[in-house]
Amino acid sequence: MIGVIADPSEEGVIREFFELFKTPWELYHSNRRYEVLLCTRDCGFDGTAKLALFYAGRKVQFDGEHDIWVAHQRTQSCVLLYEGKRIPVYGETVVFSEGGENLLRDERSRQSAAYVKHSGEKVLARIGYDLFGEVRKLLTVGQPFSNAAILTLDLHIALLRDLVTGSGIPLVEIPPVPEGYRFMACLTHDVDHPSIRKHRWDHTMFGFVYRAVLGSVGNFIEGRLRFRDLIRNWAAALKLPFVYLGLTKDFWRKFDDRYLELEKGLCSTFFVIAFKNYSGESSGGRARKLRASRYDARDIADTIRKLLAAGCEIGVHGVDAWLDSPKGREEFAEIRRLTGVSEIGVRMHWLYYDQQSPVALEKAGAAYDSTIGYNETVGYHAGTMQAYKPLQATRLLELPLHVMDTALFNPAYLGLSPSQARITIDRMIHEAIQFGGCLTINWHDRSIFPERLWETCYRELVEDLKIRGAWFSTAGQAVAWFRKRRVTVFETDCTEPEAVCAKVTSDDRENLPRLRLRIHRARESWKNAGEPEGYIDIPFDNSIETPSATRLAHE
Numbered sequence: 001m002i003g004v005i006a007d008p009s010e011e012g013v014i015r016e017f018f019e020l021f022k023t024p025w026e027l028y029h030s031n032r033r034y035e036v037l038l039c040t041r042d043c044g045f046d047g048t049a050k051l052a053l054f055y056a057g058r059k060v061q062f063d064g065e066h067d068i069w070v071a072h073q074r075t076q077s078c079v080l081l082y083e084g085k086r087i088p089v090y091g092e093t094v095v096f097s098e099g100g101e102n103l104l105r106d107e108r109s110r111q112s113a114a115y116v117k118h119s120g121e122k123v124l125a126r127i128g129y130d131l132f133g134e135v136r137k138l139l140t141v142g143q144p145f146s147n148a149a150i151l152t153l154d155l156h157i158a159l160l161r162d163l164v165t166g167s168g169i170p171l172v173e174i175p176p177v178p179e180g181y182r183f184m185a186c187l188t189h190d191v192d193h194p195s196i197r198k199h200r201w202d203h204t205m206f207g208f209v210y211r212a213v214l215g216s217v218g219n220f221i222e223g224r225l226r227f228r229d230l231i232r233n234w235a236a237a238l239k240l241p242f243v244y245l246g247l248t249k250d251f252w253r254k255f256d257d258r259y260l261e262l263e264k265g266l267c268s269t270f271f272v273i274a275f276k277n278y279s280g281e282s283s284g285g286r287a288r289k290l291r292a293s294r295y296d297a298r299d300i301a302d303t304i305r306k307l308l309a310a311g312c313e314i315g316v317h318g319v320d321a322w323l324d325s326p327k328g329r330e331e332f333a334e335i336r337r338l339t340g341v342s343e344i345g346v347r348m349h350w351l352y353y354d355q356q357s358p359v360a361l362e363k364a365g366a367a368y369d370s371t372i373g374y375n376e377t378v379g380y381h382a383g384t385m386q387a388y389k390p391l392q393a394t395r396l397l398e399l400p401l402h403v404m405d406t407a408l409f410n411p412a413y414l415g416l417s418p419s420q421a422r423i424t425i426d427r428m429i430h431e432a433i434q435f436g437g438c439l440t441i442n443w444h445d446r447s448i449f450p451e452r453l454w455e456t457c458y459r460e461l462v463e464d465l466k467i468r469g470a471w472f473s474t475a476g477q478a479v480a481w482f483r484k485r486r487v488t489v490f491e492t493d494c495t496e497p498e499a500v501c502a503k504v505t506s507d508d509r510e511n512l513p514r515l516r517l518r519i520h521r522a523r524e525s526w527k528n529a530g531e532p533e534g535y536i537d538i539p540f541d542n543s544i545e546t547p548s549a550t551r552l553a554h555e
């Protein structure tokens with residue numbers, strides 16, 4: 001059990017942190033004994049804990065009391081190196097003159113951002129940044145896109161876990177990995193352009209013709225497009241007048257059939273726009289006209305019914321819900337009416353979002369949101385692959401978005417070739433397996449058709465996810481699984497001393513994969529942390545008690 005000593009104002013962010021690092025903890029009680037004490041503010045605590053951890057990015061009284069020499073304090077963000085990995089720190093940091101054991105180093109100065117002292121069985125570790133301040137920044141402001149590729153929050157969790165087990169203390173947690181799978185994958189589609197016939201003489205039509213005819217030549221020369229796809233795009237551009245005349249089929253229309261075929265029973269999530277010809281509000285007034293869609297959700301009612309019947313999920317592709325709850329409620333009401341489903345999630349069109357959005361979306365009636373990601377790149381805006389509760393929200397969960405097709409291929413963004421995109425996604429799948437969580441992917445409705453033709457890459461991506469052990473869930477199922485993990489509590493009144501009990505406190509009605517209790521063995525040192533043989537997993541349904549968890553962990 002970890003006892004936490006922190007400023008009372010930090011309680012919200014601490015609670016959220018320990019939903020993501022699901023391990024037994026509580027706010028410090030002076031009459032209890034803890035194996036691990038985690039402090040972020042000065043206070044007198046007794047010295048009985050086996051591991052005392054102090055995280056702060058500035059010099060504190062604790063340093064003077066324990067003869068810890070702070071060499072330097074820095075107010076700008078920096079990068080710390082831990083086990084060969086880079087951890088960006090966005091707030092203040094301190095480095096120490098001595099005693100770091102090479103645990104954590106400033107990337108630029110190579111000075112130690114950790115001070116460690118062993119005395120007998122006991123360990124004191126002073127870490128030179130403010131853990132909960134960092135978590136707060138990641139869950140609110142998020143990371144700049146220069147650090148998008150770094151799972152910063154998950155690395156903070158990994159470091160803390162390693163500090164505990166490396167101090168010779170076993171640790172129990174419920175990892176963000178459904179039993180029977182290695183990670184979760186959520187396939188989603190923003191439905192922006194379900195018909196090219198609705199785009200006559202507008203920027204979408206001109207953009208299509210330009211990219212199909214000329215842009216394709218550039219893409220072909222640069223190796224981003226195959227010759228036969230170049231021909232396909234030219235043919236599509238030539239056919240366009242006949243599409244408008246109704247003489248040939250609308251080649252953006254049948255996205256539902258094509259995705260159902262590509263996904264072969266893996267249920268995906270489609271976010272659809274409720275009302276057409278409305279660009280909505282931006283933070284600086286009316287959004288650009290280009291943002292308006294040319295379809296109403298009711299225009300594709302048949303498609304919606306077909307997708308629902310196939311087990312897919314329909315969510316709101318929100319226009320105003322992110323800042324205007326009454327208008328958001330209208331968007332939700334329309335999608336509820338068309339689907340007959342009451343619990344509806346949302347992703348905002350063009351990923352519009354600000355600090356008030358979690359509250360606005362909650363008031364609009366969103367079951368979850370999946371907007372937090374980047375338009376320009378792929379990666380981890382909040383530094384995690386886990387669904388989390390934004391600190392401003394009371395119930396809403398955020399399922400962050402990690403991979404968007406347009407960010408991968410658009411020359412204005414990453415502009416990757418299909419093979420480069422595969423390498424990027426491959427790295428992210430590897431990280432999902434290593435850290436757990438849900439890799440959320442957005443492939444737009446028209447992306448598999450001319451002139452984008454990103455179907456092959458999508459098919460290979462789905463195949464890769466399958467081979468590597470993903471649980472494919474709709475966005476709603478992924479969120480439900482994380483909620484099930486969140487309502488699981490650790491109990492102290494087990495039948496045997498030193499046992500660990502965990503209990504799911506609500507009914508599992510949705511037939512979701514089971515949870516697993518992971519018991520990390522105590523280790524001799526902080527080296528080679530995270531190796532698979534360092535833990536055992538015990539799957540469970542609604543409750544579990546491991547009579548000799550600690551003994552098991554030592555074996």
Ligand SMILES: [Zn+2]
Nearest residue numbers: 190192349350
């Ligand atoms: Zn959109």
